[in-house]
Amino acid sequence: MSYDRSVSAEQHALEPETVWHLQMPQIRFGRDAVEELGFQLGDLGVDEGAHGLVVTDENLAGIGHVDRVTDHLEDAGYDATVWKDVEREPSLEVVGECISFVRENEGEDGYDFYLGFGGGSCIDVAKTTRAVIANGGEALDYIAEPTGSGDALTESGPPLVLMPTTAGTGAEISPVAILSVEEQEIKEGISSNHIRADAAVLDPTFTTTLPPETTAKTAMDALGHAIEGYTTHPFDGLLRATDPQERPVYAGRTELTEMFSEKAIDLLSTNVRTAVHNGDDIEARAGMLKGALFGAIAGLTAGASLCHAMAYPVGNRYHTYHGETIAVLTPASTLGYNAASDPERFAEVSRLLGADTEGMGAREAADLAREEYVRLQRDLNVIPSGLNELAGITEDDIDWLASQTVETQQRLLRCNPRPVTEADATEIFRDALYNWE
Structure with missing residues (x-):
């Protein structure tokens, strides 16, 4: 049954x-928790000098929050590339653009680590990108039938850390990524423990803006x-x-x-x-x-x-x-x-x-x-x-x-x-x- x-x-x-059954990412919570971001990555086995991708949006980059994150990454000895084209209520097309960016710049193996920074949209794009790069194919392959192929994720991929800037979606600990399928006017989820992050760093100072x-x-x-x-x-x-x-x-x-x-x-x-x-x-x-x-x-x-x-x-x-x-x-x-x-x-x-x-x-x-x-x-x-x-x-x-x-x-x-x-x-x-x- x-x-x-x-x-x-x-x-x-x-x-x-x-x-x-209960499964959670490592959770780091508190004012200025961003200062422990380097320690968190090291605790997940990410070596100094590793190259990661920060998935975020233009607004957070514009108000300086992204610079604050990348500065802490650089201080800890990590190299970070920023992809800031996430849109609200992200579509399969936008996720596909992020996946293509990874493959064009780092090949099929992708980055050494991923960091989703922002609201639920940024976080879900980061989760999906990491999962698809690790498992191959496209996001639609892992959406349930009849919309997608219904393939199962079998690999989690390199470490993924999520940092929410809103107090609401819960995407930082969720085992689901929600995406818009615009041509069908529906939303679908990729649901798997392999899409769940390895760690969540929650810093309330990012929410005051x-x-x-x-x-x-x-x-x-x-x-x-x-x-x-x-x-x-x-x-x-x-x-x-x-x-x-x-x-x-x-x-x-x-x-x-x-x-x-x-x-x-x-x-x-x-x-x-x-x-x-x-x-x-x-x-x-x-x-x-x-x-x-x-x-x-x-x-x-x-x-x-x-x-x-x-x-x-x-x-x-x-x-x-x-x-x-x-x-x-x-x-x-x-x-x-x-x-x-x-x-x-x-x-x-x-x-x-x-x-x-x-x-x-x-x-x-x-x-x-x-x-x-x-x-x-x-x-x-x-x-x-x-x-x-x-x-x-x-x-x-x-x-x-x-x-x-x-x-x-x-x-x-x-x-x-x-x-x-x-x-x-x-x-x-x-x-x-x-x-x-």
Whole structure:
């Protein structure tokens, strides 16, 4: 039995999972952690004099952050080439350009090490480039059928270090790289432990230059990871694979991921207002980056679910920011439709978000989570009020979005605590058009 079967399989066919697995990069966290970048590479076995590639974008190069990174690399005895052509919500074409750059400059063996520096887009391009160079071919070869060939990654390649400059995506520890397939208006993931980084260096001083809107958008993605990871299926409520290699990287929640989720929701919800309205507050910035890390450990191990599944068709068709899309979809999906799956658990989410649930029954308390989340968004004053304000989405667009969600995002819907039909998705998208007036 493989994971092709859903959790709604007939009872006689259901064999629950009995084993959970956690794999993480080395994690180095703290103010001025960039100063230990040379030590981190050495700890991964990268010799002095090695030649590496820094994958980043024009904005980070323009404000001097990239120079700060390359200066530390040079001081530690490393040679670094910078590729700064990453775009937001990167496409297969952009990844292909980075892979071609590597092959043209270093041949099929590529660089001695790779460093992804920036938001989730920069990090996912770095992850994919390193993996494809190590395994051969092109990125499309490793995207699941029918979009790609569905080939398995078998090699990790030279050391990869990831340095996030936003507190949100969790891409620095994720075993998935998300890419746009523009001609099909979809997003697809390359999912494998071989795409995961060897180390993540998280330095909150790089996040103080984030403008309020970007701070809020990325925070909502991080909060989405934490809440979705906290409310997804328990690992032993999913099906057991006959071969451990078939166990997916999104494998259900455990007691360990629940602890990270709880702390992440607390850190993010208590620090985001300060970080948005006073971006120079380094303590709030550190709390946000730590919350995003914890949320990713939880959500990207246990598994993102319905909200992320709905967000990918929206983002690919309308070119919206991922975190902003998560923000407008979470009230109707995770905190609306899914709340009926486990009222006690969602009541705890309400409490973690700061709601006073004293004297309430579980179902009533669970409904407060949506209310508290929307209050938080409105306090930030930079989040759209729904899909309509986000991208002009109307009733006429919903059928296509619902069908794309159900047809292309089963990898994520498999983890959702409630089964989702196309009719369900249609109603949830309709609910998400307006979160407040």
